[in-house]
Amino acid sequence: xxxxxxxxxxxxxxxxxxxxxxxxKLRAEQKxxxxxxxxxxxxxxxxxRKSTEEKIESARAQADAKINREDSSLQKSYTTLKKRAAxxxxxxxxxxxxxxxRADESIASTRxxxxxxxxxxxxxxxxxxxxxxxxxxxxxSSSGEEIKEIKQKTNEERRKTVAESNSExxxxxxxxxxxxxxxxxxNRQTYNEAKAQADRRIAELRRENExxx
Numbered sequence: 001x002x003x004x005x006x007x008x009x010x011x012x013x014x015x016x017x018x019x020x021x022x023x024x025k026l027r028a029e030q031k032x033x034x035x036x037x038x039x040x041x042x043x044x045x046x047x048x049r050k051s052t053e054e055k056i057e058s059a060r061a062q063a064d065a066k067i068n069r070e071d072s073s074l075q076k077s078y079t080t081l082k083k084r085a086a087x088x089x090x091x092x093x094x095x096x097x098x099x100x101x102r103a104d105e106s107i108a109s110t111r112x113x114x115x116x117x118x119x120x121x122x123x124x125x126x127x128x129x130x131x132x133x134x135x136x137x138x139x140x141s142s143s144g145e146e147i148k149e150i151k152q153k154t155n156e157e158r159r160k161t162v163a164e165s166n167s168e169x170x171x172x173x174x175x176x177x178x179x180x181x182x183x184x185x186x187n188r189q190t191y192n193e194a195k196a197q198a199d200r201r202i203a204e205l206r207r208e209n210e211x212x213x
Contacts, residue, residue, distance in 0.1 A: 088197075110175070128161045 131154075
């Protein structure tokens, strides 16, 4: 091999070695860049995953807090509604009992007046019987004409007394019946008004509770 050929061969080896060095350097740089990109991508993915998990946890915590608040508000509203309904029932019961007491007192008063009227009628009848006995005793010592007059007066007194007693009794019965019906009507009206008021209040409280939901 001539010196020229040896020189060319040496230069070729040098060029080849230099080329391999450059290629090795390029491959190393490319690998480094790929590793950097891969690490950067993993970091981005991890960051996104962590951020997403944090957002999910935050949303879950907010939802739980809202549910707890709503549940607490609902329980409070239910307790308030139940308490108010109980108060309405107590008020209604008190109104009904008060109306019943008034009715009982009115009926008792009417019965007292009826008894007084009966006593008065009995007293008048007793007085009439006393007068009748007095007239009968007087008639036994009187003439026929006087006896006839006494009997006539006695009959008139009897009819008058019976008529007055019957009239007073009928009037008392009518008044007693009217008063009893009036008391019953007042009791029904008082009960219906109290119940209607309680129903309206309960319905209003339910609407308020539903509006809060």
